[in-house]
Amino acid sequence: MLIKTLLNKVERFKSFVYGSVCVMLVGGTEALVIDIEPRRNSRPICPECSKPGTIYDRQPVRLFEYLPIWTFKAFFRYAPRRVKCPEHGVKVEALPWAYGKERTTIAYQVYLARWAKRLSWQETARVLETSWDTVFRAVKFVVDYGLAHRSLEGVTEIGVDEVAVFKGHKYLTLVYQVNAGARRLLWSGPERKAKTLLQFFKEFGPENSAKLKFVCSDMWAGYLKVIAKKAPQALNVLDRFHIMRKFNEAIDEIRRSEVKQLKADDQQNVLERKRWLLLKRPENLSEKQTASMGDLLKLNLASIKGYLLREDFQRFWDYRRFNFAEKFLENWVTRTLQTDLEPMKKVARMLRKHKPLILNWFKAKGQMSSGAVEGMNLKVKLTMRKAYGFRTLKCLQIALYHELGKLPEPEYLHRFC
Numbered sequence: 001m002l003i004k005t006l007l008n009k010v011e012r013f014k015s016f017v018y019g020s021v022c023v024m025l026v027g028g029t030e031a032l033v034i035d036i037e038p039r040r041n042s043r044p045i046c047p048e049c050s051k052p053g054t055i056y057d058r059q060p061v062r063l064f065e066y067l068p069i070w071t072f073k074a075f076f077r078y079a080p081r082r083v084k085c086p087e088h089g090v091k092v093e094a095l096p097w098a099y100g101k102e103r104t105t106i107a108y109q110v111y112l113a114r115w116a117k118r119l120s121w122q123e124t125a126r127v128l129e130t131s132w133d134t135v136f137r138a139v140k141f142v143v144d145y146g147l148a149h150r151s152l153e154g155v156t157e158i159g160v161d162e163v164a165v166f167k168g169h170k171y172l173t174l175v176y177q178v179n180a181g182a183r184r185l186l187w188s189g190p191e192r193k194a195k196t197l198l199q200f201f202k203e204f205g206p207e208n209s210a211k212l213k214f215v216c217s218d219m220w221a222g223y224l225k226v227i228a229k230k231a232p233q234a235l236n237v238l239d240r241f242h243i244m245r246k247f248n249e250a251i252d253e254i255r256r257s258e259v260k261q262l263k264a265d266d267q268q269n270v271l272e273r274k275r276w277l278l279l280k281r282p283e284n285l286s287e288k289q290t291a292s293m294g295d296l297l298k299l300n301l302a303s304i305k306g307y308l309l310r311e312d313f314q315r316f317w318d319y320r321r322f323n324f325a326e327k328f329l330e331n332w333v334t335r336t337l338q339t340d341l342e343p344m345k346k347v348a349r350m351l352r353k354h355k356p357l358i359l360n361w362f363k364a365k366g367q368m369s370s371g372a373v374e375g376m377n378l379k380v381k382l383t384m385r386k387a388y389g390f391r392t393l394k395c396l397q398i399a400l401y402h403e404l405g406k407l408p409e410p411e412y413l414h415r416f417c
């Protein structure tokens with residue numbers, strides 16, 4: 001009796017009542033089974049049109065897994081009616097606690113999905129004694145619901161990013177909303193092609209696209225073209241994070257060839273295991289790393305020259321005035337083109353080519369945060385690390401929406417955890 005009272009407090013279904021409660025074996029373990037009956041005179045609902053129809057017949061009882069109580073698994077037991085709909089014929093009725101053929105209740109799916117945000121899906125399955133598949137379906141349900149019910153109101157700043165997945169064999173293009181206080185993953189799509197981004201704009205719609213003020217992106221031509229075409233009113237900003245990543249790639253290239261050269265010349269390999277040293281900002285180095293960096297700086301190495309050029313360029317971002325920034329950029333490019341560091345020269349040429357878009361950063365300054373895309377990128381990588389066991393891209397996309405999409409959940413289930 002008490003269990004029924006509690007259940008009615010938690011979740012009450014308009015056209016159904018809780019019946020008797022018993023303990024019985026389900027799959028070899030004792031579980032709590034709660035009967036459900038339709039309210040007298042209630043009519044079954046057609047799953048296609050949500051209209052009530054007449055009762056055709058009743059199917060055998062089914063169990064629907066509900067939230068566990070104390071250490072017992074709990075199930076609703078119900079014999080679904082088949083409804084005769086004038087329009088859709090004979091169908092199994094729609095139920096308020098579960099959908100389709102799913103044997104896990106919506107309430108339990110939401111509960112599982114919330115835990116799957118805190119733990120990996122594998123751990124969630126283990127702790128709640130269920131299967132990975134059940135957790136996956138729960139997260140997918142919650143994500144599908146969230147995507148269908150979210151609002152795209154107020155999205156005026158977006159960032160386009162891409163991450164390598166599955167050990168770099170594949171890419172995911174990601175689009176974030178980067179408005180202050182409203183950062184979230186908006187969209188993801190396989191590969192990093194112009195058509196990938198086109199697909200985003202197609203789904204986002206022309207009305208939403210017309211409201212965009214800023215679009216942060218990489219300087220890749222395919223993206224730039226699509227952005228100019230689909231959101232011509234928006235200021236396309238090449239963001240700091242993506243630009244500095246090009247510098248790091250160049251330094252890494254120089255270091256690799258230098259290491260090869262040192263080895264070929266049979267010299268002491270002073271650059272051995274120094275990769276991170278060169279990629280980190282000096283203020284992020286530990287005391288020991290700073291000392292080691294000091295030693296390296298005394299040597300006349302190409303890697304170090306590249307490192308110093310990058311550090312010099314960091315000043316660019318501190319300028320407040322557009323024309324000073326432009327002048328600095330020109331100077332830096334000219335100086336770099338006089339060196340013999342081919343990868344760095346490539347960066348310089350690229351900066352010169354995209355100068356107007358890079359300088360857009362100063363036009364947007366004070367209005368958009370430079371770290372937003374980088375922050376989201378870090379979160380994506382953390383989720384990917386936590387999400388080991390995702391064998392397909394689809395799974396990974398669902399996990400990313402779940403963790404970073406700030407998606408709405410079915411309202412009435414807020415009290416569960």
Ligand SMILES: [Zn+2]
Pocket residue numbers: 046047048049050051085086087088089
């Ligand atoms: Zn119908």
